[in-house]
Amino acid sequence: MNDSINRRSRTQQHLALLLAILFVTSTTFGLPQSAPAPARALSATEQQLLDSISVATIKETVNALAADDMQGRGTAQPGGDKAATYLADRFAKLGLKPLGDKNSYLQPIKFRETQFLQTTFTAGSETLKAGTDFFVSPPYSGDENIKADLVFVAYGLAAPFVKRNDLNGIDVRGKIVLLRDGPPPEINKDQWKKAHAQAVVMRTLIGRGAAAIIIVGQNTETLTFPEIADYLTRRQVEPASETEMPDFLPPFLSVSDAAADKLFAASGVTKAEAFAKSQRDDFTPIDLKQQGTITIKLKKTTGTSNNVVGLLEGSDPKLKSEALVYSAHYDAYGLSSDNRIYHGAADNALGVAEMLSIAEVLTRAESKPRRSIIFLAVTGEEYGGYGSDYWVKNPTWKIKEVAADLNLDGMGTEVYGPVKALVGYGAEHSTLGNLMNEVAAATGLRVIPDPMPEEKSFYRSDHYFFVKKGVPGIMILGAPDGTTESWTDRLRKWEKTDYHQPTDIVRPDWDWSGPRTVAGVMLLMGVRAANAESMPEWLPSSIFNRERGTDKPAPPEP
DSSP: OOSTTSHHHHHHHHHHHHHHHHHOOOOOTTSOOSOOOOOOOOOHHHHHHHHTOOHHHHHHHHHHHTSGGGGGGBTTSHHHHHHHHHHHHHHHHHTOEEOSSTTSSEEEEEEEEEEEEEEEEEETTEEEOBTTTEEEESOOOSOEEEEEEEEEOTTOOEEGGGTEETTTTOOOTTSEEEEEOSOOTTSOHHHHHHTTHHHHHHHHHHHTTOSEEEEEOOOOSSOOHHHHHHHHTSOEEEETTSOOOOTTSOOEEEEOHHHHHHHTTTTSSOHHHHHHHHTSTTOOOEEEEEEEEEEEEEEEEEEEEEEEEEEEOOSSTTGGGSEEEEEEEOOBOEEOTTOOEEOOIIIIIHHHHHHHHHHHHHHHSSSOOSSEEEEEEESOGGGTSHHHHHHHHSOSSOGGGEEEEEEOOOSSGGGSSSEEEEEEETTTTBTHHHHHHHHHHHTTOEEOOOSOGGGOGGGSSTHHHHHHTTOOEEEEEEEESSOHHHHHHHHHHHHHHTTTSTTOOOOTTOOTHHHHHHHHHHHHHHHHHHHSSSOOOBOTTOTTOOOTTOOSOOOOOO
16 A cells, blocks of 8 residues: 555655646545445355365465565566566466566556765755755755845745734745644644645745755644655655656755754844744744755666556357456565665455456356456556556456456455455445445454545555546455454554564564455455446545546546
């Protein structure tokens, strides 16, 4: 699961905010799950399929993908290529038909990679430490070598309607501008966000010729400064088709609260005093009375990474033109510049293994589903869902005839013990929610509301790109028995120590029956959806209730 939509999320939202400088001129979480569905007992055939799911297959696949020789399955890295080849070989051995490009299992995507060769920042005689005291934020326009005066401008806001002009009497041209992350106390956070006010502030400073822009204390609701720094000092990956940032943009940096004290050392006021003044409507800019020096050297390269796509053709002469998609991202963060391996065992070797176990059952079954089944292992998810976004925009199956996406992704809660409860991300938007409830009831599982709505998990994985394209999608989390607090506490601790870190590895205490249960639920949902007379549908109440293949912009995220 990626952070583009909340945890890693907030870093990506920060990127989106800065990109909005160039393009901006100025939801349902918490809703009840779909209505309970009456239990429809499993048929003998369904029970046989369920019993055929192999724990050995799941375990073998996870261990293979999370092994050191896969080098973290990085997008546009050799380890990612090796993982794609491994999955293509598995698809071939299962008898799936190739559904990539040029009669292969692979759908290549061109990517652009950016790595930092050097980042330095000094203020007067003080040298700040990259990754601890400061980090460089996207967008990255190119190499920089700047030496200029430092000035503090509070929130950088010039807005007569709130009686603020933080730029009063100062010419920021050619200066390194230091500011606080908004909003100021007199402006509501929601109003600030809705007005794209931070982007307006940045655009104003760019327009006035600031040499560099530095934000103090870049923390978020879910990420600390060191956590954001960790993500943004790694290699950055984006599709090669995306427009590169123009050279005229100044560099954007964030400094920690502690490091910011050094920037005020020569000014005659402390950071605390300056921050107190920034709260007042008569604030005037503060000359920090020292120069800053910023050096940035980037290495930009291009490479290719692949989605891996296989097809199980449907048995019904008419319905086989429609296809249900199982998706799971196989990429993790790969190999770092200092040779650390981001193994990605829980996120998301587990999901890929569950998908392969489903493929194994369906390809070996005596009777095949009426609709076709697509197995889609995508790349580039951790950097923003790029693989799934590419597939829905360049589908290897007619997008209007994609019935639904059942996505397998998560953070490993299914290995905490035997799975007894399910969370359905997106269940409230389509008939897939009722289908999940129906299968849960038939298999003795509980369906519970999202216990961590602040994570906004619905927006954070591959199913969401299908949803934006008008295709119903769902992702399922499996949870153990016991109180919700018991396993969410464990999950939150894991997020702080192992999530998107080299330590996301296979553990001896994993309960492998849990992934088998999650795979079983998804298997039964897929079979029932593939055999139904009509494709899954959007609920009339859903904000995503649009036609398949739509090019309309998605509703804004809450």
